[in-house]
Amino acid sequence: MTGKVWALVCAGALVAGLAGCSSSDGAGSGGKVTLTYAYWDEENQGAAMRKIVEEFTKTHPEIEVKLQFTPNKEYWTKLQTAAAGGTAPDVFWMNGPRIGLYASQGALLPLSDRIAKDKLDLGKYPKSLVDLYTLDGKQYGIPKDFDTIGLWYNKDLFDAAGVKYPDASWTWDDVRDAAKKLTDPAKGVHGIGAMAWPQELYYNTIFQAGGYVISDDRKKSGYDDPATIEGLKFWKDLLDRKLSPTVQQMTDNDPIEMFKSGKLAMWYDGSYDAAQYNKTEGLNADVAPLPAGPKGKATVIHGLANVIYAKTKHPEQAWEFLRFLGSEQANRIQAESGAVIPAYEGLQDSWVKSMPKLNLQAFIDQLPDARPYPVSKNTAAWARPETDAITKAFSEGQDVEAVARAFAATMNAALSQEK
Amino acid sequence: MSTVGRAAARAAARPATRRRLRDRDWVWGYAMIAPLVLGLGVFYLWPVVQSVYYSFTEWTLFGDATWIGLRNYAEVFTDPANARALRNTFVYGALSLLGIPLSIAVAALLGTRGLKLVSLYRTLYFLPVVTMPAAVAMIWTWLYNGDYGLVDYLLSLVGVQGTSWIANPSTALYALVAVGVWTQIGYNAVIFMAGLQAIPRHLYEAASIDGAGRVRQFFRVTLPLLSPSVFFVSVLSVINGLQMFDLVYLMLRRGNPAREDTQTVVSLFFTRAFEEGAKGYAAAMAVVLMAITLLLTVVQFRVQKRWVHYA
């Protein structure tokens, strides 16, 4: 520890002549406090974030909020680098796969006491999201937005093949039939994209088949469960019948780009990509609820939350800001931007209306069937190997069942290391 | 000039003064290395020392480090993912040596007496060296595309069926090595050209009087005298190969089926430290890699005595 101090002194002395030492301490003179708020989506949500901060400072002139944008790919690397040094942004975006790790290692401020004291009503947010950010009975985040998955389809391709548009009555069989009719190798068009992405694709079908990814007590993998395997086989079957491009092709050419350029007729994707499809020129697409599997309907629900850094120097001010972020007013700003579905109850309508061309109501209608995004304390320890394993399973000449069963053992081993 | 000349004469005449001056050097010595030693010490050396310490601890993302002795090392040596990454890393290191004969060939050809357009060729061969790695990665990702890539199109012209080079687990590793070699050829060729120019002309003349043809001359004269350059380049290639990271990080997108088959020690280190939050464990990985690099470099320096000829 003394060494660290020494190093810093040296570094300070070394560079002092160069640019002078400025302090990163937020508490400036005159009692004004500066908070840093970190996020990762500038293109879709940057404007809404700035608007929210502007509104907040109107009522809280004594608090200045600095926005810190980091592209998604480097967001977590940067956050962990910063937090390892004992300083991170005061308030930041959090997602489901990371919450367990951050909360269990003490990086986040538990909010339960403050919620109780200020009588914040968590009933205003979808329950599965509130639960996602609860660990060992403590609340760590206030839901910011949520997303569900829908069946996107290209109307022009459907019309050309004479196939009826998908609707709420569709089942897996309808998807298979339609995919067969829509696939046209001569034009390079595939009926559907069976990519090995968890949230958008195979988690949904696992749930629809009655399977599970992780047991409710978060101690056991579901990948050796026959129903789970059936959910994976749905995609493998489409791949084997060449109704989807291969996983390799979709690695070279992002399936989102393929759908946008008319090379995929159907595509499972989240509400967060709606804005992107809405503005793509020459794409005549719409969206329907996910088709039902053998055990009925299901969609993954996931959402981000705003959290407070445990070692923030200004917990009171951070909590003030967090409350504002969770308020109806802040959620309305998000809704009107159209980028995401706000988490706050009753505001979904303004999001649905933000893109009249699309049947966004499909995402909201699925809420009763929504299943929480599967997580554990250290999701990353098994989520990466999971993507690797399932990607392999979906590749040509692989046996899904064998790969899934082998992965179940890997995942169980990772889960047994969690304390 | 004359001052210097006179002083030189005096210096030669008075070795005793010289020695006395040397005795005071140490103050100046420390003063002159101070800025660099401080900078390197703070930004580089101290982190290395820290990492060695942390490799014996369980250092989670945000908590304090707790001493756990050799447990990280035990796990490093038993984790099959590390064995695979190490194998891949060795393949990168070994295959990146393949670029050396190519670079020597380019250098030898560019050194042909009376050849014109040398500087044009040199510029072209050098373009990949100066291009930003992030750009190189993008260009090659696109060239390797299994549906619309130029590589597959060119192969199809000669009747060869291509593939998705970097999404195919059986080709991805080699596809990445090829990019690495492609970016290095120009750099290495320049080093070899300098080495070739330093070879005295009369040695060739002597060889040719002995009746050696141009090919014999190359193997009897050129190659042995070029060996110091070859040694330098191969040490660098191996170190770079062992620290392979950029291309893997930049070229393999989410959900690439070849990810496991291209993972290197450094990219795995990055995953463990920054994505899974196992920093103590990752530090142990880095220390092991450091030891391997050091060992290989020492071996290379030992073995060089057998094949490197210093003129």
Place this chain on the structure above:
Amino acid sequence: MRNGRLWPVHLVLAVGAAAMVMPFFWQVLTSLKTFTEATRTPPVWIPSFEWSNFATVLDETPFLQQFGNTVVMTAGRTLAQLLFCSLAAYAFARLRFPGRDVIFIALLSVLMVPGQLFLIPQYQIVQSLGWLNTLPGLIAPGMFSAFGTFMMRQFFMTLPAEVEEAARLDGANPLRVFWSVMLPLARPGLMALGVLTVLWSWNDLMWPLIVNTDPESMPLSAGLSALQGEHMTDYPVLMAGSLMASAPIVVLFVVMQRQLIEGIAFTGSK
């Protein structure tokens, strides 16, 4: 030897050169295509000159700002390395002081370590100085180089000793000798180190990605990476972006070709 007999050499070199240049040709061609044209087989050889790809890059990234950042970062790192490395290298090469060789070897050990290991500690230092998302933060760790010191030391060792001995007998202290006698003699070595540092600095990616995440304070390399995050496999836009980000350094190389080649040749000759 007659020039006419060199055609086989030209043939081999030209084939090799084509392999070197072909990817860039494809990059430029694609950057001028629409997405539809780019994804057509067989390839379209005459593009429709879709300049909007470049416009997209300019719209989405503060290109000029990032260009400026890159220039400042590169200049700052290069000047600092030239100064600090040569100063220390001279001392390591010519002065005697206790612990000299031990210190030198300790510094060299840095070269054996993968650079990613330094990220966390360096980040902590820069953060505690309040330099996140600033140019000093971008520059600082790159100001010092073990490799550069090694290289300059090797260079100083090749210089004849008589000249400086003479100057020192005339009463000049080592710093003065270094500055007015040795540094002018070391110009080729400094040039070599300079070009290598410029090249390395311009293309450096990992550190900028972590330390400067605000698009306004990023250098071009990180900006290009961010562009890829938004456009995934929209190759025409990516090719336009990669062309714009790497063009300046390529132009600089063509202009300063001789120095660069000499610099690199020098590193290999020791």
